[in-house]
Amino acid sequence: MRRFGRRVARRELGEQELKGEVDTGKPGLAAGLQQPGTDGLPDSSRRRYRLGHVRRWLSTRVRTGVPAVDAKNQRLSWWSDSSAILFPMVALALLPSVYSNYALLINLAVFIVLAQGINVVYGFAGYLPFGYVGVFGVGAYAGSLAILDLHLPPEVALLFGGVAGTVIGTVLLPLFRLSGAYFAIATLAASLVLENVVNNPSLIGITNGPYGLSLATAYDQTASYASAVILVGVATAAVVAVKRSRFGLALRALRSDPESALMAGINVPMERSSAWLIAAALAGIAGATFAWSISVFYPSSVFNISKSVFAIVFAFFGGMGTAWGPIVGTGILYGLYSVVGLSAPSVFELMYGAVIMAVVLFFPGGCASLVRFFKDSATRKATRRHSKEVMQGTCNAIPVDSGSLGSAEQVASLEVIDDKAAKGPVGK
Amino acid sequence: MLEYALVTGILLGVFYGLLASGLNLVFGMQRIVNIAHGDFVMLGAFLSWEVYYGLGVNPLIAAPLAIVPAIALGYAWSRGVLSRFNGRQDAETLSLVLFFGLSQVIEAIESLEFGTNPRSIPGSTVLAAPIHLAGRTYPAALWVVAGCSLVVLLVFLLWLYKSRVGFGMRAIMADRLEAAVVGVNVARISSLSFGIGVALAAVAGAFYGPVLGAVAPNQGLAITTIAFAIIVLGSLGNPVGALVGGLIFSVVTQFTFVYASSWANVIPYAIVVVVMLLRPAGLIGRRVRNA
Numbered sequence: 001m002r003r004f005g006r007r008v009a010r011r012e013l014g015e016q017e018l019k020g021e022v023d024t025g026k027p028g029l030a031a032g033l034q035q036p037g038t039d040g041l042p043d044s045s046r047r048r049y050r051l052g053h054v055r056r057w058l059s060t061r062v063r064t065g066v067p068a069v070d071a072k073n074q075r076l077s078w079w080s081d082s083s084a085i086l087f088p089m090v091a092l093a094l095l096p097s098v099y100s101n102y103a104l105l106i107n108l109a110v111f112i113v114l115a116q117g118i119n120v121v122y123g124f125a126g127y128l129p130f131g132y133v134g135v136f137g138v139g140a141y142a143g144s145l146a147i148l149d150l151h152l153p154p155e156v157a158l159l160f161g162g163v164a165g166t167v168i169g170t171v172l173l174p175l176f177r178l179s180g181a182y183f184a185i186a187t188l189a190a191s192l193v194l195e196n197v198v199n200n201p202s203l204i205g206i207t208n209g210p211y212g213l214s215l216a217t218a219y220d221q222t223a224s225y226a227s228a229v230i231l232v233g234v235a236t237a238a239v240v241a242v243k244r245s246r247f248g249l250a251l252r253a254l255r256s257d258p259e260s261a262l263m264a265g266i267n268v269p270m271e272r273s274s275a276w277l278i279a280a281a282l283a284g285i286a287g288a289t290f291a292w293s294i295s296v297f298y299p300s301s302v303f304n305i306s307k308s309v310f311a312i313v314f315a316f317f318g319g320m321g322t323a324w325g326p327i328v329g330t331g332i333l334y335g336l337y338s339v340v341g342l343s344a345p346s347v348f349e350l351m352y353g354a355v356i357m358a359v360v361l362f363f364p365g366g367c368a369s370l371v372r373f374f375k376d377s378a379t380r381k382a383t384r385r386h387s388k389e390v391m392q393g394t395c396n397a398i399p400v401d402s403g404s405l406g407s408a409e410q411v412a413s414l415e416v417i418d419d420k421a422a423k424g425p426v427g428k
Numbered sequence: 429m430l431e432y433a434l435v436t437g438i439l440l441g442v443f444y445g446l447l448a449s450g451l452n453l454v455f456g457m458q459r460i461v462n463i464a465h466g467d468f469v470m471l472g473a474f475l476s477w478e479v480y481y482g483l484g485v486n487p488l489i490a491a492p493l494a495i496v497p498a499i500a501l502g503y504a505w506s507r508g509v510l511s512r513f514n515g516r517q518d519a520e521t522l523s524l525v526l527f528f529g530l531s532q533v534i535e536a537i538e539s540l541e542f543g544t545n546p547r548s549i550p551g552s553t554v555l556a557a558p559i560h561l562a563g564r565t566y567p568a569a570l571w572v573v574a575g576c577s578l579v580v581l582l583v584f585l586l587w588l589y590k591s592r593v594g595f596g597m598r599a600i601m602a603d604r605l606e607a608a609v610v611g612v613n614v615a616r617i618s619s620l621s622f623g624i625g626v627a628l629a630a631v632a633g634a635f636y637g638p639v640l641g642a643v644a645p646n647q648g649l650a651i652t653t654i655a656f657a658i659i660v661l662g663s664l665g666n667p668v669g670a671l672v673g674g675l676i677f678s679v680v681t682q683f684t685f686v687y688a689s690s691w692a693n694v695i696p697y698a699i700v701v702v703v704m705l706l707r708p709a710g711l712i713g714r715r716v717r718n719a
Binding site: 128181182185200202312347354 | 693
């Protein structure tokens with residue numbers, strides 16, 4: 001249903017516009033790329049339209065499950081974005097007065113951060129890091145060792161964890177030469193390598209090997225929880241910033257089709273590396289925060305592959321590529337986990353395995369796509385009413401079907417975006 | 429010590445080749461990574477345990493019986509569920525997540541049905557007497573299982589290279605579109621290959637206990653990673669690659685166990701990362717993937 005109207009729109013926009021047949025008041029894609037009589041070199045007047053082309057093209061790509069960029073989304077999102085940053089912070093800050101299990105609350109906060117990190121790397125850039133937890137674990141160890149060996153105050157040690165996460169993220173950057181499933185499995189293997197190195201009895205002098213670390217001296221429940229809450233805000237703010245920026249647009253473009261993105265002037269390796277490093281920094285700080293608040297941990301707990309898997313599932317369930325999705329997904333599924341999962345882990349595993357399969361098969365956009373579906377269905381109703389009026393008004397005019405009307409609307413909305421957006425080339 | 433490690437490595441390597449070949453076949457045919465492969469192996473292992481202790485049937489005899497139901501199951505899954513991804517953007521990553529969900533479901537069902545504790549299937553279930561060779565004593569199960577694995581692998585390869593359906597499979601591996609153009613029934617044969625992949629996993633599962641000892645529901649992902657390391661090493665999608673990769677992997681692991689035992693666990697994962705980055709086509713060439 002959701003697809004139908006837009007698929008029509010895509011067909012019509014995509015093909016006609018390519019030929020320059022739709023009068024959008026601006027040169028069509030084909031016209032922009034190959035004007036007769038030009039030598040093919042980029043000149044500034046043509047580069048102006050490129051971002052517009054990218055947006056327009058993205059708005060027609062809806063089957064990825066990632067929300068299309070359109071004017072209405074953009075207008076609404078101010079309100080929803082700022083509330084996505086503030087709401088979880090306020091909620092997490094108030095929760096301890098109702099529910100005093102700090103370990104669960106910390107996990108909830110950490111999972112929101114990790115899910116937002118996955119959101120940046122997969123939801124926007126399209127790389128699924130199964131081994132994301134490797135960075136988390138390195139952050140946990142780096143933060144703890146900074147407290148234990150360098151005697152840094154814990155708040156500074158958190159940043160140290162973030163730096164370590166970024167460094168290990170940089171080391172793993174060559175993995176981005178792979179894509180799709182290869183990337184996913186290679187990161188998984190990389191995180192297992194990291195775990196086995198940290199875990200190794202030969203390194204017992206540094207990491208205490210399989211016996212883990214204890215931060216009992218630096219333990220501070222209130223302060224660590226407060227930093228976790230702030231971190232949730234920072235992570236969501238980062239996602240919002242990515243979502244609203246040219247950078248995020250570039251990421252969505254390269255996710256849809258790297259070659260075309262490259263053609264549109266996006267520096268693909270640069271942009272995807274930046275996305276990954278943002279996510280790595282978040283995971284590093286999250287790891288350090290987790291270590292600080294949990295105070296005693298083992299390699300098997302901070303490098304546990306189920307952490308990145310949970311984060312992926314939560315983000316998928318809520319909706320990739322949105323600011324709210326990972327928050328909602330983590331809230332619902334982790335809430336469910338703390339009710340069912342702790343007493344009957346196998347039943348929970350069965351349930352969430354089924355949930356993952358259902359989400360991937362039937363609504364890859366997650367909860368966010370359901371919300372969008374209902375919003376769209378309201379729009380569709382309005383369109384249908386409108387088309388009826390048009391039909392009645394123009395007595396026996398040519399039949400107008402709602403599909404083509406929808407696309408006309410889309411053309412109008414796209415022009416709005418175009419005016420706002422056409423400021424220069426994306427990337428470098 | 430040296431020749432013991434070498435012989436054990438080679439014997440285990442044949443078994444590892446069988447373990448990885450199902451994953452390799454599915455990858456070669458459909459270009460998807462079956463994360464649930466290891467869980468199919470575990471499922472096979474648990475069922476063979478049940479059959480052995482419930483009915484007293486030797487795992488080696490139980491293994492062939494699993495083939496037909498496994499093929500049916502895999503065929504139905506591929507036809508009914510996987511085909512939904514056809515033509516969808518991002519199908520590769522989505523199918524990865526889908527298989528992950530499946531792997532969780534299988535693991536959970538195993539935990540509910542058989543419990544989370546590891547179950548051991550001693551090698552003596554296959555053949556009790558130890559084998560003496562050149563002054564060393566080897567567990568007999570190792571030899572028997574390696575022999576059986578080799579037979580299964582040879583039958584599979586022979587079928588793949590000689591039969592009509594196998595011919596179609598290799599055509600699809602070479603080029604899906606062109607195979608369809610010349611009249612290969614791509615949808616049906618792909619699904620069949622998925623079924624065969626599951627069947628190979630189940631057979632490997634029945635052999636798993638007697639060779640490597642205990643089985644537990646949560647080993648699935650680790651087995652998948654090892655199998656993936658093997659086929660990356662061999663060369664993704666190349667049917668013979670799994671055997672070559674298995675042999676190399678196993679011998680290297682055995683030597684690491686002898687000379688630097690604490691690092692032995694890192695080997696499979698380091699292999700994946702290094703080979704993927706340095707020689708993405710695998711060690712015996714034939715580039716099949718575009719990454």
